[in-house]
Amino acid sequence: MCGIIGYIGPKEAADVLIDGLKRLEYRGYDSAGVAVLNGGGIEIERAEGKLTKLEAKIGKHKPHGHLGVGHTRWATHGVPSERNAHPHRAGDVVVVHNGIIENYEALRKGLLQKGCRFRSETDTEIFCHLINEELKEHKEIAKAIRSALKKVRGSYAIVVLYAKEPKKLFAAKSGSPLVLGFGDKEALVASDVPALLPYTRDVSFLEDDEFAILEEGHLSVFDEKGHPKPAEKTHIDWNPVMAEKAGFKHFMLKEIFEQPRVVEQTLMGRVQLGSGKLTLEGIEKVFGKKGFPFKKIEIIACGTSYHAGLVGKYWLEQLAHVPTVVSLASEFRYAEPLIGKETLVISISQSGETADTLAATKMAKEMKAKVLGICNVLGSSLGRMADNTLYTHAGPEIGVASTKAFTGQLTVLYLLTLEIAKRRDKISKTELIKKINEVRSAPQYLEKILENADAIKKIALGCKEAPHFLFIARGPHYPLALEGALKLKEIAYVHAEGFAAGELKHGPIALVDKGVPVVALVPPSDTYEKILSNVEEVKARGAYTIAEGEVGDKHLADKVDAVIPVPKTFYSITPLLYILPLQLFAYYIADAKGCDVDMPRNLAKSVTVE
Ligand code: F6R
Numbered sequence: 064m065c066g067i068i069g070y071i072g073p074k075e076a077a078d079v080l081i082d083g084l085k086r087l088e089y090r091g092y093d094s095a096g097v098a099v100l101n102g103g104g105i106e107i108e109r110a111e112g113k114l115t116k117l118e119a120k121i122g123k124h125k126p127h128g129h130l131g132v133g134h135t136r137w138a139t140h141g142v143p144s145e146r147n148a149h150p151h152r153a154g155d156v157v158v159v160h161n162g163i164i165e166n167y168e169a170l171r172k173g174l175l176q177k178g179c180r181f182r183s184e185t186d187t188e189i190f191c192h193l194i195n196e197e198l199k200e201h202k203e204i205a206k207a208i209r210s211a212l213k214k215v216r217g218s219y220a221i222v223v224l225y226a227k228e229p230k231k232l233f234a235a236k237s238g239s240p241l242v243l244g245f246g247d248k249e250a251l252v253a254s255d256v257p258a259l260l261p262y263t264r265d266v267s268f269l270e271d272d273e274f275a276i277l278e279e280g281h282l283s284v285f286d287e288k289g290h291p292k293p294a295e296k297t298h299i300d301w302n303p304v305m306a307e308k309a310g311f312k313h314f315m316l317k318e319i320f321e322q323p324r325v326v327e328q329t330l331m332g333r334v335q336l337g338s339g340k341l342t343l344e345g346i347e348k349v350f351g352k353k354g355f356p357f358k359k360i361e362i363i364a365c366g367t368s369y370h371a372g373l374v375g376k377y378w379l380e381q382l383a384h385v386p387t388v389v390s391l392a393s394e395f396r397y398a399e400p401l402i403g404k405e406t407l408v409i410s411i412s413q414s415g416e417t418a419d420t421l422a423a424t425k426m427a428k429e430m431k432a433k434v435l436g437i438c439n440v441l442g443s444s445l446g447r448m449a450d451n452t453l454y455t456h457a458g459p460e461i462g463v464a465s466t467k468a469f470t471g472q473l474t475v476l477y478l479l480t481l482e483i484a485k486r487r488d489k490i491s492k493t494e495l496i497k498k499i500n501e502v503r504s505a506p507q508y509l510e511k512i513l514e515n516a517d518a519i520k521k522i523a524l525g526c527k528e529a530p531h532f533l534f535i536a537r538g539p540h541y542p543l544a545l546e547g548a549l550k551l552k553e554i555a556y557v558h559a560e561g562f563a564a565g566e567l568k569h570g571p572i573a574l575v576d577k578g579v580p581v582v583a584l585v586p587p588s589d590t591y592e593k594i595l596s597n598v599e600e601v602k603a604r605g606a607y608t609i610a611e612g613e614v615g616d617k618h619l620a621d622k623v624d625a626v627i628p629v630p631k632t633f634y635s636i637t638p639l640l641y642i643l644p645l646q647l648f649a650y651y652i653a654d655a656k657g658c659d660v661d662m663p664r665n666l667a668k669s670v671t672v673e
Contacts, residue, residue, distance in 0.1 A: 064667050065161035066090035066135040067149075067241075068258050069222035069232045071277050072249020076100075076131035079251070081118060083258035084135045086306055088114050089314075089461050090161075090254060091137025091667040094148035097121075098157045098224055101128030105157055105226050109148035113662065130229065132222045134159040137667040140167065141184030151183060153191035155226035156198075160187040161254055162218035162239040170214065190221060208233055209274060209289060218418070220269075222252055232277040234269065240416050240444060240669075241269045243282050243294060250277035255669070256299055256440070257306040257459045264301070267294040268442040297442050305458045313660045315462035315554070319646050320513055323506040325467045326639065328456035329474040336503050339495040341482050345451040349407070349433050355486040357407040360387040361432070363395050363423045364411035365670070367465040367549065371437075371472035372411050373542035374638045378477060382498075382635070383484040392423040406432040409479075413460055413468035414669040415443025424448055437475050439468050453479065462661050464554050466646045469546065470509075473639050477502055501633040505640065508630040512643045515628065519644050522609060522625045523651035526580040530557060533574060533601070534645070535564040536584035537594050539638045543584060547645030554663050555653035564597040577605035582648070585612040585619055586629065586637045598622060611641055 066087025070079040080097045088095075095117040096109030106126035110117040114135060134149035140163070141147035149159045164170070164186035171181065171189060179192040193214060197207035204225045212219075218238030225233070234241055234252045244251035244259035244266050251259050252275065259266060269275055272287035275294075284294040311317035333342050350356065360379055362372035369391055376387040390400065392410075396419065402408065408427040412420045415438040424434055424445065436449030439457050446452045455471025481498055484490040490498070526532075532551055534544035544561035551559040562571050564583070575581065581601045585594050599622065602608050612619040614628035627644045629637070653660050 064091055064137045064670055066254045066258070067159040067161050067220060067222055068133045068254070069131070069159070069224070069234060069252040069277060070249065071130045071230070071232050072246060072279055073129060074249065075125070076128050077121070077125045079262070080131050080133035081114070082261065083253055084114050084133050086257040086260070087254055088135050088662065089463050089667070090669055091135050092662050093136045093138045093143030094145065095133070095135045096148045096150050097126070097131055097133040098150040098152070099126035099128040099131035100224055100226060100229055101126070105152065105224070107150055107152060107157070109145050109150070111143055111145045111148065130224065130232065132157060132159045132224050132232065139163050140186040147183045147185050149187060150224075151185065151188045151191050153179070153188065154195050156191045156194045157224040158187060158190045158194070159222050160190060161220045164189055164215055164219065165217035166215065167217075189215070190223075194223065204228055205233060205274070205276065208235065212237070220254060230278055234275045234277065236269050236273065237271045238418070242442065243267045243269060243275055243277070243284070245282060245296065246280070248280040250280065250282050252277060256301065257461070260299070260301060260303040260306060264299045265296050266299055266442070267296055268447070270447070299441065301459055306461060312654070313462065313650075315464055315466060315650055315660050318460055318462050318467040319643065319650065321458070322467050322470045322643060323509040323513070325455070325457045325471050326474050326509060327506045329471050330478070330503060331456070333478055334499045334503065336500055337496060339492045339499065341478060341485065341499070343453055343478060343482050346482060348451040349435050350486065353486065355385070355483055357385070357433070358405040360385050360407045360409060361400065361402050361427070362387065362389040362409045362411065363392045363420060363427070365392050365417050365419055367469050367546060368411040368413060368420070368472060370542045370546040370549070371469055371476060372409070373545070374473055374539050375409070375476035375480070377539035378480040378635070379483065382480050382490065383487060384489050385483060385487070392417070392419040395423045396426055402427060402430050402432045404431045408432045408434045409437060410434055410445055410449060411437045411472055412445050413439045413465055413472075415440045415445035416669050418670060421445060421448065437472055439471060463663055463666050464550055464660070469642060470639060474502065474505075477636070477639070498635060501636050502639075504632065505636050508632050508640050509643060511630045512640060516647055519627055519647045520651040522627060523648045524655055525625070526607060527652045527655045529578065529580050531574065531579055532557060532559040533571070533579065533581045533606075534559065534561040534584075535567060535581060535594070535597055536561075537564050537590040538588060540584040540586065540641055543638055543642050543645060546642060547582060547649065550646055550649035551652065553666060554649055554660050555656055555658055556664070557652070564594045567597055567600065572600065572604065575601045575604045575606050579606050581606040581608050582645070583608065583610045583623070584641050585610045586634065586641060587613055587616075588634060595619070595622060611644055
């Protein structure tokens with residue numbers, strides 16, 4: 064939610080800022096803007112809409128200078144408009160901000176009484192005026208900013224440019240992410256790592272209430288009391304190309320096609336073919352050396368990560384025999400959950416910055432539960448908050464609709480299930496080796512599904528005009544039905560619902576009418592016959608039936624209008640495979656409808672507001 068960037072160094076700041084904003088645009092695209100400082104003063108350019116609008120506006124009249132800040136917005140306070148676009152300015156102070164100021168009304172009232180004039184409806188402009196007010200007391204800008212921040216309640220990551228300090232930028236955060244980049248004779252700051260990758264892979268994640276000063280080739284960090292502290296450097300092994308489209312039409316398509324590699328990399332170093340050895344980094348910090356010291360598991364997550372958690376529940380209960388509850392983080396917080404020392408909390412988040420997941424995780428820690436994170440972004444807030452974190456090695460996920468992170472999360476959840484089953488003596492060595500071999504074979508099966516992408520496209524395009532879609536499944540595939548429907552809703556803007564197939568007759572079947580596409584997930588399983596009966600039921604009511612099933616399943620093919628074949632594999636890893644055709648299905652429909660697949664309306668990646 065909102066992407067911010069700051070640069071100081073020998074390059075043209077505007078170029079670095081625009082390039083960085085392109086890499087951050089997935090965080091919000093309601094408006095964009097840059098401010099650059101040069102001998103002639105501060106030049107600000109802003110435009111409503113996507114970044115291309117700002118680029119067009121700037122055209123050949125790029126602001127020149129070597130110090131600047133940029134912002135891409137997901138609107139909270141104030142409609143998307145040029146007036147509300149960041150950077151905001153009052154006097155010599157320019158601010159870009161990500162987050163929400165909760166006591167904004169009261170602060171604004173006080174500032175108005177002092178004679179401040181507001182030019183926008185945003186909460187961000189508060190910062191500019193507050194800092195100006197503080198400058199009347201504190202001559203030093205850093206002190207004025209820190210003092211202004213003490214008056215603010217809510218979440219923020221800000222970068223401040225002050226015209227009277229033309230060789231410095233100032234950054235601070237509380238609740239929203241900010242990462243500092245150590246460049247060669249330059250310094251950068253941004254909301255997320257991909258914006259820094261073309262310039263440096265040495266970064267430092269700012270902690271809440273810390274403050275940083277950026278100068279050419281130098282970064283100073285101060286703790287909450289204002290004492291200097293060494294910046295903890297982390298080397299990122301992502302490269303800039305990973306955050307580019309690499310010839311694909313959209314990031315989402317590229318990321319769908321990356322999934323065999325994502326599963327491969329997430330397994331790498333953790334399991335080996337023919338061996339029962341599992342290496343889950345740092346797991347002893349939570350589980351101890353041996354055994355499993357918990358009575359139950361509580362999984363908390365949002366959106367797609369929540370769906371991964373739902374699959375995890377089936378695995379954890381069926382293979383490791385641990386009672387598992389999966390909660391939406393936004394509900395968990397207000398539900399008075401019954402957790403404590405005996406509970407293992409697994410927090411799942413691609414970004415590691417989702418506000419609801421972080422708040423729920425914090426609450427779980429306060430209730431004395433141990434927290435294991437599953438996350439894709441090194442150095443993210445979740446990674447720092449959890450007692451230990453298992454990373455999905457999916458690389459940067461830029462498409463707003465999550466795809467490869469989901470398969471990465473499933474891979475980690477599967478390994479974690481095996482680890483817990485092993486620690487609880489619920490799995491024999493032979494069975495464990497078999498299961499590890501199964502998951503090691505997933506990448507090659509995913510490749511096979513991708514080879515069939517054109518056939519999936521044909522099926523998808525056949526129903527692209529349908530206004531409603533239903534997805535049905537049973538067991539661990541039921542969460543995939545939810546996820547398939549979510550993908551279609553968010554990128555193609557069509558009504559889609561996922562149902563546990565057995566629930567159809569309890570109400571949802573009333574939605575079925577002539578031609579309504581019903582996508583059924585029908586892998587060979589104990590419930591194969593039952594779900595086939597559900598397919599018959601919707602067919603009898605005129606549905607257009609599409610089934611995902613095992614390659615060569617003639618019985619299934621005879622019953623439905625179209626089949627998406629999935630390679631024959633072991634039942635326990637089928638969720639890892641059956642999701643991929645559903646992602647492609649949604650993608651091809653959205654693309655054919657001309658939707659902006661990577662930047663769907665009203666959405667943003669990384670939901671850092673509650
Ligand atoms: C859907 C999607 C969202 C995220 C959700 C949680 O495609 O991307 O539903 O899954 O906002 O995000 P993370 O996993 O970053 O916590």
